[in-house]
Amino acid sequence: MLGGDKVLNFRQKLFFGTGSLGKDLFNGIISAYLIIFYTDVFGLTASLAGLVLLITKLVDGVSNPLIGMMVDRTNTRFGKFRPYFLIVPIPFAVFTILTFTAPDMSEGMKFVYALITYNLAGICFTIYDVAYWGVVPSLSKDTKVRTELISFGRVFTAVGGLIVSTFALPVIHYFGKGDDQTGYFYLAVIVAVLGAIFSFFTFFNTKEQYKRKTEPPTLKEYFKVILNNKGVLSVVTVVLSYGLCFGLQNAVGLYYLTYYMKKPELIPIYMFLTLGAKVIGSIFAPVFTKKWGNKRITVSSFIGIMVFSLIMFFAPIQYPAVYFILAVLVSFFIGLVLVSMTALMADLADYTEFKTGKRSDGVLFSLNALSIQIGFAVSAGVAGLLLDSTGYVPNQEIQNNATFLCINIMRTVGPGFVCLLALFMIKYYPINSNKEMEKIYSELEKKNKAAV
Numbered sequence: 001m002l003g004g005d006k007v008l009n010f011r012q013k014l015f016f017g018t019g020s021l022g023k024d025l026f027n028g029i030i031s032a033y034l035i036i037f038y039t040d041v042f043g044l045t046a047s048l049a050g051l052v053l054l055i056t057k058l059v060d061g062v063s064n065p066l067i068g069m070m071v072d073r074t075n076t077r078f079g080k081f082r083p084y085f086l087i088v089p090i091p092f093a094v095f096t097i098l099t100f101t102a103p104d105m106s107e108g109m110k111f112v113y114a115l116i117t118y119n120l121a122g123i124c125f126t127i128y129d130v131a132y133w134g135v136v137p138s139l140s141k142d143t144k145v146r147t148e149l150i151s152f153g154r155v156f157t158a159v160g161g162l163i164v165s166t167f168a169l170p171v172i173h174y175f176g177k178g179d180d181q182t183g184y185f186y187l188a189v190i191v192a193v194l195g196a197i198f199s200f201f202t203f204f205n206t207k208e209q210y211k212r213k214t215e216p217p218t219l220k221e222y223f224k225v226i227l228n229n230k231g232v233l234s235v236v237t238v239v240l241s242y243g244l245c246f247g248l249q250n251a252v253g254l255y256y257l258t259y260y261m262k263k264p265e266l267i268p269i270y271m272f273l274t275l276g277a278k279v280i281g282s283i284f285a286p287v288f289t290k291k292w293g294n295k296r297i298t299v300s301s302f303i304g305i306m307v308f309s310l311i312m313f314f315a316p317i318q319y320p321a322v323y324f325i326l327a328v329l330v331s332f333f334i335g336l337v338l339v340s341m342t343a344l345m346a347d348l349a350d351y352t353e354f355k356t357g358k359r360s361d362g363v364l365f366s367l368n369a370l371s372i373q374i375g376f377a378v379s380a381g382v383a384g385l386l387l388d389s390t391g392y393v394p395n396q397e398i399q400n401n402a403t404f405l406c407i408n409i410m411r412t413v414g415p416g417f418v419c420l421l422a423l424f425m426i427k428y429y430p431i432n433s434n435k436e437m438e439k440i441y442s443e444l445e446k447k448n449k450a451a452v
Contacts, residue, residue, distance in 0.1 A: 012205065013148060013149060013152045014152065015201050015202055015204075015205035015206070016139070016149055016152055016153065016202060016205070016206055017152035017153050017155060017156040018156060018198040018199075018201040018202055019085060019132050019153070019156075019198065019199055019201070019202030019203075019206075020132065020152075020153040020154070020156040020157045020160070021156040021157075021159060021160045021194075021195075021198045022089065022128075022194075022195045022196065022197075022198035022199035022201075022202065023092075023125060023128050023129060023132065023160075023195065023199070024156065024157040024160035024161065025160045025163065025164060025191045025194055025195045025198075026092070026096050026121070026125060026191055026192075026195055027125065027157075027160065027161075028160045028161040028163070028164035028165070028168075028191075029100070029164050029168060029187065029188070029191055030099075031161075031247070031250040031376060032161070032164060032165065032168070032250055032253070032254065032271070033164075033168060033184075033254075034053075034099075034118070034380075035049050035050070035053070035251060035380050035383070035384060036254055036255075037100060037184055038052065038114060039384075039394050040180075040394050040395055041102060041180045041181055041184060042102045042110060042114065042181075043102075043107065043110060044107070044110055044111060044114065045107075045388065046384040046385070046387045046388045046392060046394075047384055047385055047388045048107070048111050049114075049380075049384050050380060050381035050382070050383065050384025050385050050388075051111075051381065051384075052111065052114045052115050052118060053118075053376075053377040053380045053381050053384075054377055054378065054381040055115060056115070056118055056119050056122055056377060057373055057374045057377035057378065059119055059122075059123075060122060060123075060126065060370055060373050060374065060377075061370065061374070063123055063126065064126055064130075064366040064367070064369060064370035064373075065222070065363055065366055065367070065370075067123075067126055067127050067130055067362075067366050068130055068360075068362040068363035068364070068365065068366025068367070069222065069362060069363060070362070071084070071127075071130050071131055071134060071361075071362030071365075071366070072359070072360065072361065072362035072363060073362075074362075078203075079135075079138065079207075079208035080134075080135075080138065080208065080361075080362075081131040081132075081134050081135035081138065081208065082131075082135065082203055082206060082207075082208060083131075084127055084128055084130075084131035085128070085131065085132070085199050085200070085202050085203035085206075086199075086200065086203045088124055088127050088128045088131075088199070089128070089195065089196035089199040089200065090196060091120075091124055092121065092124035092125065092128060092192070092195065092196070093192035093193065093195060093196045094192070095117055095120040095121035095124055096121050096188050096191060096192040096195070097185070097188045097189055097192050098117040098120075098121070099114075099117045099118050099121045099188065100184045100185060100187065100188035101117075101185055101188070102181040102184070102185075122373070125369075126366065126369050126370075126373070128199070129365075129369045130362055130365045130366045130368075130369055131362075132153070132202075133150075133153070133342060133345070133346070133365045133368060133369075134349075134361040134362055134364075134365040135206065135208060136149055136150060136346045137346055137349050137350060137361060138208040138209065138361075139206065139207075139208065139209060140209075141441060141445075143343070143346075143347055143434055143437045143438065143441070144286070144290055144434070146343060146346050146347075147285070147286045147289050147290070147294070147339065147340075147343045148286050150339050150342045150343050150346065151282055151283065151285050151286045151339045153342075154282040154285070154335065154338040154339045154342065155279055155282040155283055157282075157338065158275050158278040158279040158282055158335060158338075159275075159279060161271075161275045161278070162271070162272065162275035162276060162278075162279065164191070164271075165267075165268065165271025165272060165275055166268060166271065166272055168187055169267065169268060170268075171183065171186065171187045171190065172184055172186075172187055175187070222360065222363055224356070226363075226367070229352060229355070230428040230429075230430065231348050231351060231352075231428065231429055231430045231431070232348065232352070232364065232367070233425070233428065234425050234426060234427075234428040234429040235341065235344050235345050235348055235368070235429060236367050236368070236371050237371075237421065237422065237425040238298065238302075238341055238344070238422045238425055238426055238429075239341055239345075239367075239368055239371035239372055239375075240371040240372075240374060240375050240421075241302070241375070241418050241419065241421045241422035241425075242334075242337060242338075242341060242372065242375065242422065243371055243372040243373065243374060243375015243376050243378075243379070244375040244378060244379050244415075244418045244421075245305060245309075245375070245414075245415040245418045245419060245422075246334060246375070246376075246415070247375050247376035247377075247378070247379030247380060248379040248382075248383065248410050248411070248414045248415050248418070249330075249411060249415055250376070250379075250380075251376075251379050251380040251383035251384075251410070252383050252387075252407050252410045252411050253270075253411065254267060255387070255407050256407050256408070256411045257270060259397070259399050259403070259404070259407060260317065260404055260407045260408055260411075261317050261320060261323070262317075262397070263320055266320060269324075270324060270327065273324060273327070273328050273331075274327050274328060274330075274331040275331065276328075276331075277328040277329070277331035277332040277335065278331045278332070278334050278335040278338075279335060280332060280335060281331070281332040281333060281334065281335020281336040281338075281339075282335040282336070282338060282339050283335075284335075284336070285297065285335065285336050285338075285339035285340060286339070288336065288340075289339070289340055289343065289434075290434070293432065293433045293434050294340045294341075294343045294344050294347065294431075295340075295344065295426065295429055295431065295432055295433075297336055297337070297340040298337055298340045298341050298344065298422075298426055299423060299426055300333075300336075301333040301334070301336040301337035301340065302333075302337060302419045302422045302423050302426075303419070303423065304329070304330070304332075304333035304336075305330050305333045305334060305337070305415065305416075305419050306415075306416045306417075306419035306420070306423075307416075308326050308329045308330045308333075309326075309330055309412050309413070309415045309416035309419070310412065310413060310416040311326055312326045312327070312330070312411070312412040313408060313409070313412040313413050313416075315412075330415075342368070344429060344431075345364055345365060345368050347431055347437050347440075348364060348429075348431070349361045349364055349365075350437070350440055350441055350444060351430060351431060351437075351440055352364065353444060354440045354443060354444055379414075382410075383410055386406050386410065387403065387406065387407075390402040390403040390405075390406045391403060
């Protein structure tokens, strides 16, 4: 079990990290393969596929805060967050499989089916994700230890993507034997089963140790926490920017290699290298944040992503190695910022209690999940609409010049400019150093002891 802050060992952190793998195997196939599954396998147009993702995120806009409120009000013998590691994985697995099942029906019914299955899978993902990141402040009161836990979680996020990118296409081809519908179905089954197993590992190897004796906010107080707190708006916008940036890269990444560079055979190598760089970035993030703090590392990471993404626009397609090097550098900074911006929200939970006297972990991390999901969905939706508007034809090697330019801009310039939004909003984040966070937690400890 997770012990005190100073006795957390590698095994305990490892089992916390497996919980991220449990959910992000699903996220990996969604972000890399869902839109191309919808267009090239299931038979939806790019516009309808994008519309599915956009409508799903409108639903998330309502459901995510409600899920956060539900988590904040959970109180069981297993704790506030841990029960969801046990309850959610089974329905999550079922809806993951259904999302990548392609029944024979009319286009209109296909749209409805995709909308229902992806929405239900997305709700399961959100419940799990909110509980997973929301539990961090309950596992440790030390900001450095929290960052290490987040690092393990984010490393396994990248490992999940790495597993999917390395084995997804071989699995599809092996089980499908030329039938991609069958191949995607078995891919989803494998992801669903493994995801549930890894989630159970986390449930049985974690324990919520630091439980605040505060009442959850009322609905009116939640609005105050969100709307009157510049720190919350800052982090939400930063996370949204990440979702838009990384979502654009994911949404058109396969199109870029398949149609723009005409090198589809390089997709597994590309995915392995970029996700490997992301893992390395997440591993080294605690080293950097310990010295310079979460806010500075977040700023530096977005600058790195922006610069190398914009340079990528000019990468010569006849030299794939240039593109690969730039993509690896971008991925390294993505690994860093995944850890640092999640740690920003974990620290903000304590800051919010310090300012308001109320704990809002569930709602705060539901906003974190919602922001990423909206970013991914909007970027995928925009990608689908723009591809359709330029005359993209699925499974046709030769595309028109407008489509080629659109793919290149969305893969490079788009993510670069989105970073500007994050860099503008991060200045409103109220905690500038680890020392400031230590002072805040010290004051909270004094208040809690006085209240006993």
